[in-house]
Amino acid sequence: MYPYRAPLDEMQFVLNGLFDAPAIWQQLPELAGNIDEETAAAILAEAARLNEEVVYPLNRPGDEQGVRFEQGKVFTPDGYRDAYQAFVDGGWVGLCGDSDFGGMGMPKMLGVLVDEMGYGACNAFTLYNSLTAGAALCINAHGSDELKARYLPMLYSGQWAGAMDMTEAQAGSDLRHIRTRAEPQADGSYRITGTKIFITGGDHDLAENIIHLVLAKLPQASGLSLFVVPKLTLDDTGMPTQANGVTPGAVEHKMGLKGSATCVMNFDGATGYLLGKPNRGLVCMFTMMNYERLAIGLQGLGSAEAARQMAGSYAKERQQGQAAGHKSSGADAIVVHGDVRRMLLTINALTDSGRALAVHTALQLDVAKYSQDSEQQAMAANFAGLLTPVAKAFLSDRGLDMTVMAQQVFGGHGYIRETGIEQLVRDTRIAQIYEGTNGIQAIDFLGRKVVGDNVETLGAFITELNNRLAACADQEQAELVHHCFSDILAVAHDLNREKLTSPALINACAVDFLDAFGYALCGYYSVVMADIAKGDSQISTELRQRKTHLCQFYLDKLLPRVDSLLAQVKAGERSIMAMPEALF
Missing domain, CATH: 2.40.110.20 (Butyryl-CoA Dehydrogenase, subunit A; domain 2)
Structure with a gap:
């Protein structure tokens, strides 16, 4: 078994280096007095301790014991109640809750990182707190003053x-x-x-x-x-x-x-x-569901991070074969083999950039909630609506991909319970299904968020990203991502023109289009993070080198997937819809 360790240096880099969260918080009056860089670091450090020391030890025993249903009552596995009480004592359920009703009033940008830790430590346990936070969010957004006063303090405290x-x-x-x-x-x-x-x-x-x-x-x-x-x-x-x-x-x-x-x-x-x-129940419910969809994307991300740690540790200690051109007297650690490195680099690159996607989505939610500038607030709400289905679907799809790839690194040892990676695969699989299947997320993204407003929101969002790319020192790298964004916009406009005359088109092409955008977006984060790391003297040399290597790998090996996916979108719906139902 390989213990979970919260990647605090990576989290701090995304929060402070990539997005300069403290500066954003200072521009939002309701957050300015509650949170700064030092407070955020302390919260993340304590969340890391809690998840590493209290939650992670429950992961395997809880899977083996499971919940019990006896005489009409449900009992959680041993240790869950004590761990839950630790969350109650620390006020963690109400971390991002309304401070008027006992919540801590922290920004979602911070909350997503705490949630990622929880899912990395133990998927099953973390879901209990996630649903409570979502219910409180919905009541706070749509409830009467009486309902808020009656339920929110007890939900934020975790007593309910x-x-x-x-x-x-x-x-x-x-x-x-x-x-x-x-x-x-x-x-x-x-x-x-x-x-x-x-x-x-x-x-x-x-x-x-x-x-x-x-x-x-x-x-x-x-x-x-x-x-x-x-x-x-x-x-x-x-x-x-x-x-x-x-x-x-x-x-x-x-x-x-x-x-x-x-x-x-x-x-x-x-x-x-x-x-x-x-x-109007669906309108109310979707307030909760949109946040829950981001949370389920975080389940995929947390699982990918746990898989990254497990596979990386195993690959450095497992000795098997001799690598071509590698002189050694005995067997080599499998980390030196090209195919193993390909898998490890893929897991690392998509996990790092996926974390940036999660925090970027949370940034839009924070601005939409707290900004006092109506235009800025409206634009952030549109961007949050655009990114939420991508965060849910892309992160949970890649989360499963990364756990399976990590299992492959383990080889036969990944298929047995001893190492723990097979549980991670099983636990992560549901994230593609619940809170709206990923196919439904893709249809929502393409049908409502992209062509639903004639590509205006997507165009505005990509313009913002291209402006940041223009400031990168390495314009050759930036141009590769810029080219992908241009192709995505061109295909989006084609789909927009054809949506009425080809009614099956959006449904048939949605998943490929969302994935193309997800890979391009993560390419953007990779390039910008590498650009920032090169000029940031405050970060470690190891982190700087890591960002540089992962960026180049992403551009060489992962960004080309955008072209392939867009080719599938351009092929349209004809071959998908042509075969008679009886032949399936």
Whole structure:
């Protein structure tokens, strides 16, 4: 087994070197008094300690033991409750929460790095806190003053947990077929009746109450509404009292994430409270889902980082064969072999640049939330909308790719439980599926965010990136990325012209287009990080050399994937849609 270590030097470089986060925070009045470079460094260091010493040791035992479902109750693996209490004691669940209700009020740019550590240390445990933070975000954005005051302090403290209840057996990604009902009551509450499936953290023994955000239909309504439904009802003082008709019917037996409770949830006349406006439940839910989608991209990123560390350590100690042209008296460490180095460099390059994508997305969310300049705020919101499906899909796709590639570095030892890499593969696989499959993310990206506004947002975003490339010292490297961006824009405009006459085009080409943009964007981060590292005397020589080598590898071996992917997009939908259904 190889212990997880938070990559603090890499995180600090992205936060302070690439994006100059302290300067951004000073421009946002609500953040300026709360956070600076020293405070951020202290928070990251403490998060690293907590995840390395408390969370990581739960990873393998939790996978082996799994959650238990006994007599209608869900029990988490041994050690989870103590670790959760450590998070409660440190206020970590409310790290980015509204300070008016007990949150710490930290920027999302910092939050994504803390989340990455959690997923790198233990995917299953980290999901519990992620869902709670997302539920609090949704209530804060759409809840009445009464709902905020009642629920947010307890969610931010971690005394109560949160869950998102959308999916039903007959309604997966197509939520129009939801059957859960909400009947209005004389006191203004609603009786919620129905069954939900695949509910992460639907029930467990970590918190004293679980607050469910439930999508349901009002009588004679065509749309969906969102309701706050506590597992236990609250008394006049706001404390949990008795059961509320919210019970787990089963826990799913899954490929991975065995320490995470994925539940069938039954609502039998449970008392709920409307969140937001009637028939506008999806609008409210997507506030939570957009942040959760970024969180699931971070799951892929955290897994990739853990895989990077494991494969790198193993490759330097495992001796096997002799490398061509390498003079040695015995077997060489496999790190000297070209194919192993190819895999290790790929994992390193995509993990480093993927972290930049995550923080860049969070930067847009922070500006959209805190800026007092309406134009800047609107542009950041558009950029956040553009980047969120890319962060979710590209980072989780590459996250699985990188864990599988790391498993390949281990060879046969990667297929057995002893090394731990096979668990990482299993745990990471779901990230491509939940919170909206990556195919749906790609359709949202291309159909809504790119051609949905006639390529205006994508064009504005790429213009901003090209302006930064123009300042790079190595213009030969910068031009390679600039050329990719130009090709992406040209193809985007072609798709925009054809979208009405070829209705299947967007759906058929979306994944390839998102991947092309993701690889080009990570190429941009690689070039800019190398450019900054060359001129930054404050960073270590090792970090500077690392950025230089990874940039050149990315440009040589990974950026060319953009051309291939765009060629697939240009081929259109004809061959995809031509074969009769009966032949499948």
